[in-house]
Amino acid sequence: MALHSYGTNPQSWFAWLGERLPLGGDVLEVxxxxxxxxxxxxxxxxxxxxxxxxxxxxxxxEVPDARVLRCDATHLPFRAGVTDAVIANCMLYHLDDPDAAxxxxxxxxxxxxxxxxxxxxxxxxxxLDALGPAIxxxxxxxxxxQNDVTAETTPARxxxxxxxxxxxxxxxxxxxxxxEPILAYITSMIGPLTAAQESAGRxxxxxxxxxxxxxxxxxxxxxxxxxxxxxxxxRRHARRRA
Numbered sequence: 001m002a003l004h005s006y007g008t009n010p011q012s013w014f015a016w017l018g019e020r021l022p023l024g025g026d027v028l029e030v031x032x033x034x035x036x037x038x039x040x041x042x043x044x045x046x047x048x049x050x051x052x053x054x055x056x057x058x059x060x061x062e063v064p065d066a067r068v069l070r071c072d073a074t075h076l077p078f079r080a081g082v083t084d085a086v087i088a089n090c091m092l093y094h095l096d097d098p099d100a101a102x103x104x105x106x107x108x109x110x111x112x113x114x115x116x117x118x119x120x121x122x123x124x125x126x127x128l129d130a131l132g133p134a135i136x137x138x139x140x141x142x143x144x145x146q147n148d149v150t151a152e153t154t155p156a157r158x159x160x161x162x163x164x165x166x167x168x169x170x171x172x173x174x175x176x177x178x179x180e181p182i183l184a185y186i187t188s189m190i191g192p193l194t195a196a197q198e199s200a201g202r203x204x205x206x207x208x209x210x211x212x213x214x215x216x217x218x219x220x221x222x223x224x225x226x227x228x229x230x231x232x233x234x235r236r237h238a239r240r241r242a
Contacts, residue, residue, distance in 0.1 A: 003185040003217075009172040013221070014040035016170055017089070020223055022114035025084030030073045030105070031091030032056070035063040045084070050076070074100035081110045088117045090221070093149040099157060106161040109228035115162055121151035121220030125174075128186060128217060134204035135197040140190065151222040162226035174217040179205040182215055 004013070018041035025045040029037070032049040033056050048067045049060045060068045071077050073088075074097055086105045092098045105115055132140030149157070151167070159165045176182055179202045186201065187193055193201065208215050 003174065003176070003181050006174045006176045006181065007172045007219070008175050009170070012040070013170060013172070017041070017118065017223065020168065020225070021087060021116050022085035026082065027085045027087065028078075028083045028108065029087040029089065030076070030101070031088060031094070032060055033089075033091070034059045035066070037087075037089060038063045038066065048083070074104060076104045076108055078108045080107050083108050083113060084110055085114045085116070088115075090118045090120070092117060092119055092154065093147055095147065095149075098147055098149050099160075102157060102161050106228055111228055111230045113228040115158065115224075115226045115228065117154065117158060117224040117226075118221060119149055119151050119154045119224065121222065123218065124151075124220040125217050127215070128182070131182075131186070131201055131204055135193065135201040137190070137197070140186075151220060155224055158224055158226050163229045164225075164227040166225050167222050168225075169220070169222045172219045172221075174219065175214040176205075176217065177209065177214050179209070179215070 007013070009016070014037060017037070021041065023041070023043050023045065026048070027043055027045050028048045028050070030050050032038075032051050035049060038047065038049070046067075047063070047065065048069065049063060050069045050071050050073070051057050051060060052070065052072055054070060057068050057070045060066065069077060073091070073095060086109055088101070088105065092101060095101055109115065129140050132138050151169075155165055155167050182205050183193070183198060183201055205215050
């Protein structure tokens with residue numbers, strides 16, 4: 001995550017996200033991870049945080065005034081219509097069955113409740129994958145996608161269960177001035193590099209820095225917002241905001 005500190009947008013992801021999240025009433029974040037969002041954003045209602053990982057749940061218990069539950073995103077331990085907002089921040093692409101999770105999100109939301117889902121596009125940070133041939137890993141893929149959930153496909157999936165679907169892109173790119181953060185990020189994602197791979201990767205990154213002043217990495221992250229319909233959620237077309 002340290003690599004994202006090289007973002008060029010002066011407004012951080014969390015600050016940008018916090019301006020757009022539904023934060024009043026009963027708020028449920030599913031797959032909340034370390035709870036970093038709630039160390040950056042103040043909620044105005046009753047907050048419940050869930051994660052499948054016991055280790056992450058331990059971290060979540062550090063969030064003040066939050067109820068923490070360990071559970072599967074596709075089998076939420078709540079009755080229907082208990083929350084005003086569901087937040088799924090960069091987690092749907094980790095699931096075996098993201099559509100089952102979306103059905104659960106719709107089930108636990110009250111009519112008129114709001115959903116906020118953040119996902120990445122297919123071209124998110126592709127410059128890192130492009131280093132694959134240089135380090136002898138032509139199939140390099142540093143993303144964590146376990147399924148086909150992307151910024152391109154997810155609005156339609158959300159619209160199958162919710163109404164008033166909108167999509168807004170967070171404007172940002174990374175400008176990394178040295179090779180080490182890039183290599184550290186790749187290693188954190190795919191495991192240790194051999195000495196030869198690290199040397200080749202460093203040379204490729206430094207060549208780009210020499211030519212352009214920084215190693216630039218495009219980011220493509222969107223926030224998809226939607227509403228739980230008054231009765232059974234219906235299908236609606238998504239609309240995009242610039």
